[in-house]
Amino acid sequence: MDRLLFLLATGLARGAVFALFALSLVLIWRAARIVNFAQGAMAVTAAYVAFAVTALTGSYWVGLASGLAAAALLGLAVERGVMRFASHASPLSGVIIAIGLVMVLQSLLGMLAGQTVRPMAAPFDESPIVVGGVPILSPYDAFVLVVALAVMAGLALLFGRTSLGLQLRAAAFAPEVSRLLGVRAARMTTIGWMLSAAVAALAALLLIPTELGLNPHSTDVLFVYAFAVAVVGGLDSPAGALVGGLVVGVAMSLVTGYLGATVAPIAVLVLLVGVLLVRPGGIFSAREARTA
Amino acid sequence: MAQHRPRILRAALAVVGAGALVAGAAGCSTPAVTGAAAVPGVGDDVITIGSHQPLTGPAAAGYSSISAATSAYFDYVNDHGGINGRTIEYLVEDDGYNPANTQTVVRKLVQEDEVFAILNGLGTATHTSVLDYLNQQEVPDLFVASGSTNWNQPEEYPWTYGFNADYVVEGAALAQHALDTQPDAVVCLLGQDDDFGDEFIEGAELVLGEGGLAAVERYSVSNQDVAAQIGALQAAGCEINLLATVNGFSALALGTAAKLGWFPQWYASSSGGDYPTLIGYLGEDLGPKLLQGFTSTNYLPMEGDAWVDLFRTINDEYNGGAPFDGNTIYGMSVGYLFAEALAKAGDDPTRQSLVDAVSSGDLVGNGVLPLAFGADSHAAFHGVGITTVDQGVQSYTDSAYVLEGDTVESVELDPVPLEGEGIPTAD
Numbered sequence: 166m167d168r169l170l171f172l173l174a175t176g177l178a179r180g181a182v183f184a185l186f187a188l189s190l191v192l193i194w195r196a197a198r199i200v201n202f203a204q205g206a207m208a209v210t211a212a213y214v215a216f217a218v219t220a221l222t223g224s225y226w227v228g229l230a231s232g233l234a235a236a237a238l239l240g241l242a243v244e245r246g247v248m249r250f251a252s253h254a255s256p257l258s259g260v261i262i263a264i265g266l267v268m269v270l271q272s273l274l275g276m277l278a279g280q281t282v283r284p285m286a287a288p289f290d291e292s293p294i295v296v297g298g299v300p301i302l303s304p305y306d307a308f309v310l311v312v313a314l315a316v317m318a319g320l321a322l323l324f325g326r327t328s329l330g331l332q333l334r335a336a337a338f339a340p341e342v343s344r345l346l347g348v349r350a351a352r353m354t355t356i357g358w359m360l361s362a363a364v365a366a367l368a369a370l371l372l373i374p375t376e377l378g379l380n381p382h383s384t385d386v387l388f389v390y391a392f393a394v395a396v397v398g399g400l401d402s403p404a405g406a407l408v409g410g411l412v413v414g415v416a417m418s419l420v421t422g423y424l425g426a427t428v429a430p431i432a433v434l435v436l437l438v439g440v441l442l443v444r445p446g447g448i449f450s451a452r453e454a455r456t457a
Numbered sequence: 458m459a460q461h462r463p464r465i466l467r468a469a470l471a472v473v474g475a476g477a478l479v480a481g482a483a484g485c486s487t488p489a490v491t492g493a494a495a496v497p498g499v500g501d502d503v504i505t506i507g508s509h510q511p512l513t514g515p516a517a518a519g520y521s522s523i524s525a526a527t528s529a530y531f532d533y534v535n536d537h538g539g540i541n542g543r544t545i546e547y548l549v550e551d552d553g554y555n556p557a558n559t560q561t562v563v564r565k566l567v568q569e570d571e572v573f574a575i576l577n578g579l580g581t582a583t584h585t586s587v588l589d590y591l592n593q594q595e596v597p598d599l600f601v602a603s604g605s606t607n608w609n610q611p612e613e614y615p616w617t618y619g620f621n622a623d624y625v626v627e628g629a630a631l632a633q634h635a636l637d638t639q640p641d642a643v644v645c646l647l648g649q650d651d652d653f654g655d656e657f658i659e660g661a662e663l664v665l666g667e668g669g670l671a672a673v674e675r676y677s678v679s680n681q682d683v684a685a686q687i688g689a690l691q692a693a694g695c696e697i698n699l700l701a702t703v704n705g706f707s708a709l710a711l712g713t714a715a716k717l718g719w720f721p722q723w724y725a726s727s728s729g730g731d732y733p734t735l736i737g738y739l740g741e742d743l744g745p746k747l748l749q750g751f752t753s754t755n756y757l758p759m760e761g762d763a764w765v766d767l768f769r770t771i772n773d774e775y776n777g778g779a780p781f782d783g784n785t786i787y788g789m790s791v792g793y794l795f796a797e798a799l800a801k802a803g804d805d806p807t808r809q810s811l812v813d814a815v816s817s818g819d820l821v822g823n824g825v826l827p828l829a830f831g832a833d834s835h836a837a838f839h840g841v842g843i844t845t846v847d848q849g850v851q852s853y854t855d856s857a858y859v860l861e862g863d864t865v866e867s868v869e870l871d872p873v874p875l876e877g878e879g880i881p882t883a884d
Contacts, residue, residue: 422685
């Protein structure tokens with residue numbers, strides 16, 4: 166029982182980060198109908214900015230804010246500078262451009278900052294609070310969970326309750342009609358990219374202090390798992406990203422604990438295949454919206 | 458999609474290779490070709506050798522500095538006149554730690570660049586993928602950078618020689634050290650889920666017996682969260698944890714345990730026990746505290762040795778003052794050993810005379826234990842010294858162990874002193 170509790174608690178905070186990153190993929194899918202394979206590389210680039218600013222100012226929070234701002238700017242640059250010129254004839258061209266972007270960004274980071282892993286300090290204590298002899302969440306894990314849930318709630322409000330959110334959704338689902346109705350569809354796409362890049366960078370910045378540290382490849386694995394989460398949840402469903410993230414995080418922890426580390430990535434793939442067989446659109450997909 | 462490029466490359470290489478075969482066949486029918494000119498990679502004043510290394514990709518963080526150190530050592534040798542009047546040209550190809558790329562780049566080195574030998578190809582999975590090819594082509598495959606026991610098969614792979622003390626030796630030595638110093642301690646193990654972990658466990662169980670490890674946990678490099686495994690070791694009441702881990706995961710193991718408020722003893726493989734590298738991962742604040750008393754193995758000179766002073770000078774002068782750590786010492790030691798083999802391969806070396814020089818047993822190297830190379834041993838070291846960290850300094854203890862067959866013997870360290878300028882000569 167103790168072991169189960171410990172594994173559940175370990176998986177939860179990680180799952181929240183997966184959920185947050187998956188949410189960023191959902192955002193961009195809803196805004197531009199693109200699966201952005203460069204999301205991880207863009208997030209790690211922003212993390213380098215955050216790292217540099219933290220090193221200069223000594224403040225984690227200033228670094229975090231600059232990282233998020235840098236991510237939004239990068240999202241703007243990528244959308245305006247590259248993605249806008251992708252051919253709309255085939256969805257593949259956007260994917261290939263994104264993969265090219267991964268190579269460019271990771272090589273540039275390697276050349277400028279080197280391949281070494283730099284430790285990133287967490288702003289809170291990472292020692293778990295022990296309840297009844299079982300180590301549960303650490304203050305940092307709690308911080309990660311709260312931030313992830315708050316950001317998701319904020320985004321739900323933005324999309325569901327504000328005029329900007331309505332325009333964003335309209336521009337994504339019916340660009341021509343919304344343009345006729347006076348929505349600046351192109352601008353909405355750009356805002357979607359900026360928002361998505363910032364959320365991805367936040368997820369990366371929350372995860373890196375719990376892992377080895379900062380390196381041009383720090384987000385590679387995060388992207389793979391988050392992509393699985395987004396597909397399992399349904400690419401256009403924020404709720405799906407949240408539930409999928411927590412499920413994958415906890416499942417990985419349980420499988421690692423009870424069956425072994427080698428099996429964990431396989432378990433995620435089995436989950437992915439299983440869900441896709443039963444519900445090709447993902448568990449929470451709204452079918453009509455997806456095909457719109 | 459990314460898969461296509463190598464395939465095209467390979468097709469192109471096949472064409473080039475076929476061309477080379479035709480040219481070679483034509484060459485055979487011309488008796489005028491002289492013996493010296495026929496040895497690939499050996500020119501009048503330069504020897505060309507090659508290597509495959511992870512210069513980019515996730516593995517680059519841990520290993521890309523090795524070949525840079527080897528190149529720096531060769532530059533130093535070349536500036537001092539080279540070996541037997543020839544300079545050494547070291548071609549390092551990036552395989553990104555992907556065996557499919559290794560196959561491509563090694564074929565390019567052998568067929569297109571016509572290297573004399575492959576030196577220090579890095580990685581178990583990567584190098585295994587070219588083992589058959591290099592031996593079929595009869596290309597000297599020297600001092601592979603991995604502790605797998607694959608390289609020590611003289612019958613099957615006569616052209617391949619290892620460099621690292623193998624993982625079985627390391628596992629056995631650390632387990633024996635635990636048994637000798639703390640016979641009643643609960644010994645456990647955290648290992649990578651591949652050959653590295655398997656062979657290390659094999660070594661540890663040679664000493665402790667089947668089931669002698671109280672708990673065995675494995676990790677996968679694709680998941681940087683080892684909380685589940687460390688939690689299990691803690692629950693099992695482990696007092697000494699053997700680590701068959703690469704440096705990054707040694708750091709993760711120590712860091713994760715510390716977060717759980719658990720401070721057992723750690724006994725790490727040399728592949729995951731380099732103090733400066735671990736400090737890089739754990740940070741200057743926390744690192745020294747966690748690593749006090751950290752036990753590992755090594756077989757190369759360490760801080761305070763004349764060899765290390767020389768390597769540091771070479772690193773400053775020829776390697777742009779790159780961070781100096783275990784990889785630097787490792788890379789330069791490999792360079793030294795190759796230079797020594799080359800020096801003893803004669804004035805007009807051939808591929809055969811090069812491997813003969815290694816198998817002769819005359820090589821001395823710069824390790825702390827005698828080299829094990831011989832006609833029936835293609836392993837460089839059969840033993841290791843035990844190291845420990847005290848007050849931020851990692852150094853050898855008095856303990857060293859050699860694995861002979863299935864028995865571990867305690868031996869004395871026997872370091873090779875530095876002579877002259879650290880450039881080997883023929884005699």
